[in-house]
Amino acid sequence: xxxxHLATTxxxxxxxxxERIHRALCIxxxxxxxxxxxxxxxxxxxxxxxxxxxxxxxSKAKNVGNLxxxxxxxxxxxxxxxxxKHPDVRxxxxxxxxxxxxxxxxxxxxxxxxxxxxxxxxxxxxxxxTGGCHYDRYCGRYAEGCGKCPxxxxxxxxxxxxxxxxxxxHAVHAGRTIDDPVQTDMESGGRVCAHRRxxxxxxxxxxxxxxxxxxxxxIWQGRHITWIYNPIDYEQxxxxxxxxxxxxxxxxxxxxxxILFGACGALSNRTKGAQNLLKALKKLDVDSYLxxxxxxxxxxxxxxxxxxxxxxxxIRSEEEMTEVYNLADVFLxxxxxxxxxxxxxxxxxxxxxxxxxxxxxIAEQVTHQANGYLAEYGNYxxxxxxxxxxxxxxxxxxxxxxxxQEIGERYxxxxxxxxx
Numbered sequence: 001x002x003x004x005h006l007a008t009t010x011x012x013x014x015x016x017x018x019e020r021i022h023r024a025l026c027i028x029x030x031x032x033x034x035x036x037x038x039x040x041x042x043x044x045x046x047x048x049x050x051x052x053x054x055x056x057x058x059s060k061a062k063n064v065g066n067l068x069x070x071x072x073x074x075x076x077x078x079x080x081x082x083x084x085k086h087p088d089v090r091x092x093x094x095x096x097x098x099x100x101x102x103x104x105x106x107x108x109x110x111x112x113x114x115x116x117x118x119x120x121x122x123x124x125x126x127x128x129x130t131g132g133c134h135y136d137r138y139c140g141r142y143a144e145g146c147g148k149c150p151x152x153x154x155x156x157x158x159x160x161x162x163x164x165x166x167x168x169x170h171a172v173h174a175g176r177t178i179d180d181p182v183q184t185d186m187e188s189g190g191r192v193c194a195h196r197r198x199x200x201x202x203x204x205x206x207x208x209x210x211x212x213x214x215x216x217x218x219i220w221q222g223r224h225i226t227w228i229y230n231p232i233d234y235e236q237x238x239x240x241x242x243x244x245x246x247x248x249x250x251x252x253x254x255x256x257x258x259i260l261f262g263a264c265g266a267l268s269n270r271t272k273g274a275q276n277l278l279k280a281l282k283k284l285d286v287d288s289y290l291x292x293x294x295x296x297x298x299x300x301x302x303x304x305x306x307x308x309x310x311x312x313x314x315i316r317s318e319e320e321m322t323e324v325y326n327l328a329d330v331f332l333x334x335x336x337x338x339x340x341x342x343x344x345x346x347x348x349x350x351x352x353x354x355x356x357x358x359x360x361x362i363a364e365q366v367t368h369q370a371n372g373y374l375a376e377y378g379n380y381x382x383x384x385x386x387x388x389x390x391x392x393x394x395x396x397x398x399x400x401x402x403x404x405q406e407i408g409e410r411y412x413x414x415x416x417x418x419x420x
Contacts, residue, residue: 001415002031004092006083006100010036010044012264013342014099014124017206019045020231021096021122024408030415033088037081037103041316049086063102071160072152074132078167080105084112094415097121106171113201118418122204125339128168129217131161135271135337143216168219172201200418206230206340207361226414229364230340231407234399236318237349239326246327252310254290257391259307260328260352262294263335263343264314267302273334274302276357280334280383282306289387294324325350330390334383338362345400348372353395355386371398 003025007018018034022045025032034046037059050059062079069076081103083089095117097104104112112119125134131146139150147162148154154161202224205211211227214220240246247253259281263272281291286306293302294312302309315321325331331347333356338344340361344354348365354372356362357379366372372395373386 001094001412001419002033002092003094003096003415004088005032005034005046005096005098006089006104007034007046007098008037008100008103010039010041010046012099013340015044016342017122017124017230017340018098020233020404021407021411023233024231024404025411026408027404028408028412030408030412033092035083035086035088047088049081049083062105066102066105069160070132073134074149074152074161074164075101075127075134076132076160076164077101077105078107080108082108082111084108084115089115092117093419095119099124101127106167109171118415119201120204120414120418121201122206123210123214123339124206126210126213126337128203129213129219131163131165131168133161137336140216142213143218145218165219172219172223200224202226202414202418204228204414207364209360209364210339228407228410228414229400229402230342230345231402231404232342232345232349232400233318234349234403237322237325237346239351239397240323243327246323250292250310250312250324250327252290252292252327254308256288256290256308257329258290258292258327259387260292260294260324260331260347261333262292262296262312262324264295265297266293266295267300268297271336271338273336276334276336276380276383277332278302278304278306279380280332280387283381283384284387289391292324292328294321321346322350325352328352330355330387332356332383332387333362335359335362341365345402348398348400351397353390355383355390357383365400367396367398370396 005018005022022032022034035049036046037050039048050056065079066076069078095112126136127134130136130142133151146165147157147159149159149161203214203220205227208227211225214225261277266272267274289307291307291309294315296311325347331352331354333344333354338360344362344365347354348371354366357377358374359377366374368374373389375382375386
């Protein structure tokens, strides 16, 4: 079996999933290839396909076109790169799409399906289900086909979100329009669209929550939907001793309890919840805690932070990231919405308890008052209570069933079923 992964870049949590799913399949003896639009780090797994000045110019021109058609947080991907003729795609038995914005456009999805190969689309956020936003901030309009998008202040039914939504329906369902009834093949359990293309398309959510979002969306009605957790390398992310030595190494020597917060673009990405972090910190005793932040840009600081803070910047090395998780007493994940949240899984793998809202993939990884604490969404007092709870007593270590071996087996089995 040969599997080819398509992703935009080698940055962020979605690329972590690409790299780890690739490794998980390799462990199972599957030939796996990663193709990226743009590669920023030479050591990353994957081959850059926009590899000449001419291709780069064409790609940038298409991205400009997409930006013109987008509006605010509603992202349009009308123009993209045709990967259906790439040798690795042609040779593959299964195609796996990951985060492909600004790389694979709507028409390009149709071109891949026309090859007649099984296509898995891993929903690393909500973009696959909506009219263009990566997270809907709980508006829920994707269940009705979008339109009147609150993220852009639209009052029009047929706005850019509605047009994007209709184009995704067309791509996923072999030309079906947004208002056509969905017909299903009952021999397949009523989950596969009768208007299907030669290639079979399946959405894979990295959590139950993300799969449930897809089930609500009219884009995926009649298509097969499943969920497989993102894998974590438990040999890499592990508990370490000598916490004092780790704190000295990263300049956070203190007698205070250390709260860790971070993500890619931790302070600039609204979804990661820096604004929620501040509200929770203001309810804590400032003399008892120190805040450590990773993922911040150079010189970037959390405004009006009530606690003493240390800024660790971007951390590329997984070994260093393991050390950072281990130097903390608790990891605070105040995200607004998360399909999985790798920082939560990695912190838990290192034995560091996690406090976050009871949302999405976070709620599926944290066991309340065992290896962490789950607050009701928007309740900042409960977030603070969670920090006090997790730093005030010993917490349990619970390993979730998402090792490279376990997830590799699930992906291999799914690919074999699709090929059969």
